[in-house]
Amino acid sequence: MGPQMKIAVLRANALGDLVFSLPALEALRAEFPSAEIVLLGRQWHVTFLGERPSPVDRVVAVPGDEWPDAAPNALHGDAPWLAATPAERRSFRAAMRAEAFDIAIQVHGGGRNSNPFLSELGAALTVGLRSPDAPALDRWVPYVYYQQEVARCLEVMALLDARPVSIAPHIELTEADRQAAREAMPIDHPAPLAVLHPGALDPRRRWPADRFAALGDRLASEGLRIVLTGTEAEAPITRAVAAAMAASALDLAGRTSMGGLAGIIERASLVVSNDSGPLHLATALRAPTVGIYWCGNMINGGPLTRARHRPVISWRTTCPRCGVDCTRTQCDHRDSFVAEVEVEEVAAAARDLLATAASVRR
Numbered sequence: 001m002g003p004q005m006k007i008a009v010l011r012a013n014a015l016g017d018l019v020f021s022l023p024a025l026e027a028l029r030a031e032f033p034s035a036e037i038v039l040l041g042r043q044w045h046v047t048f049l050g051e052r053p054s055p056v057d058r059v060v061a062v063p064g065d066e067w068p069d070a071a072p073n074a075l076h077g078d079a080p081w082l083a084a085t086p087a088e089r090r091s092f093r094a095a096m097r098a099e100a101f102d103i104a105i106q107v108h109g110g111g112r113n114s115n116p117f118l119s120e121l122g123a124a125l126t127v128g129l130r131s132p133d134a135p136a137l138d139r140w141v142p143y144v145y146y147q148q149e150v151a152r153c154l155e156v157m158a159l160l161d162a163r164p165v166s167i168a169p170h171i172e173l174t175e176a177d178r179q180a181a182r183e184a185m186p187i188d189h190p191a192p193l194a195v196l197h198p199g200a201l202d203p204r205r206r207w208p209a210d211r212f213a214a215l216g217d218r219l220a221s222e223g224l225r226i227v228l229t230g231t232e233a234e235a236p237i238t239r240a241v242a243a244a245m246a247a248s249a250l251d252l253a254g255r256t257s258m259g260g261l262a263g264i265i266e267r268a269s270l271v272v273s274n275d276s277g278p279l280h281l282a283t284a285l286r287a288p289t290v291g292i293y294w295c296g297n298m299i300n301g302g303p304l305t306r307a308r309h310r311p312v313i314s315w316r317t318t319c320p321r322c323g324v325d326c327t328r329t330q331c332d333h334r335d336s337f338v339a340e341v342e343v344e345e346v347a348a349a350a351r352d353l354l355a356t357a358a359s360v361r362r
Helices: 015-031 043-050 086-099 114-119 149-158 175-184 209-221 232-244 258-266 277-284 295-301 343-357
Strands: 006-010 036-041 058-061 103-106 125-130 139-142 193-197 225-228 249-251 270-274 289-294 312-314
Touching: 006 015, 006 086, 006 114, 015 036, 015 043, 015 149, 015 277, 036 043, 043 058, 043 258, 103 114, 103 149, 114 125, 125 149, 175 258, 193 209, 193 258, 193 277, 209 225, 209 232, 209 270, 209 343, 225 232, 232 249, 258 277, 270 277, 270 343, 277 289, 289 295, 289 343, 295 312, 312 343
Parallel strands: 006 036, 006 103, 036 058, 103 125, 125 139, 193 225, 193 270, 225 249, 270 289, 289 312
Antiparallel strands: none
């Protein structure tokens, strides 16, 4: 295939999913240093990765992607191209076939929708994941839901003899990130910064706002400045947290770009968040984090190390409303699975992390 090899990687989903795939992309880059690696992603990937060093040379947004804030459409969040028109699909397929990819890799999901989409691209070799209801690729590994996502993506790359360079996701900050952070929050306060992120796309992953407020007051009483982050859609949640706090908090929901959020996280002494994209972004920025996880999500997305990270886990397995065991099946309810986590448990994890993280070399 030679030095002009061209590789497409399909990973057209949200921020946390990108973070989980970074070690696999680094392994791919190390194995094929001269190849052009093209991420088939979302429009927000084009901006975010175009501004910083990464294992990816180029990003192409898949058709049907109309959610630049990475919030997926209710029907097509798992496969945005399903929202594309037939003409958009034909145009994209023709453009990708003209790229003449040597390898196309699917690390997007189980493959029921994504494997046929990948196969349309005309690559010489297809590689990726396969659930029982998905068509096969040329080389594939089984998609079993409960698997750590970093390991899942690395296992796919192993099909190409790409060995891990690191298991820790890492994102490079840029001066543009830092400038955006300064514009959102000028450096005018000497107190250490605690970033609280009370939102999450899935309501089942959200710790209640009053719990975040109580935690914010405890951290403020210990000398930390509290900043609340979120998307514009999550602004009602951050407003509820701020209103319930006795201490003051700076509410930045909807007021930062993703790069600006990264710049703010860089300045944080602590990040406390639901299991969400900003939590995983903080992990990739090597910020100290306390993540609030449902036990099933902890398997898939929990941090692999503990020097800077203290996950707090809810062990509830049944729906709070109907009692269905959600480790085995699903119901339509969206009640929080982490509401029973106590404020003191999260506060204790935060205090422990603040006491020890300073001794860990950044």
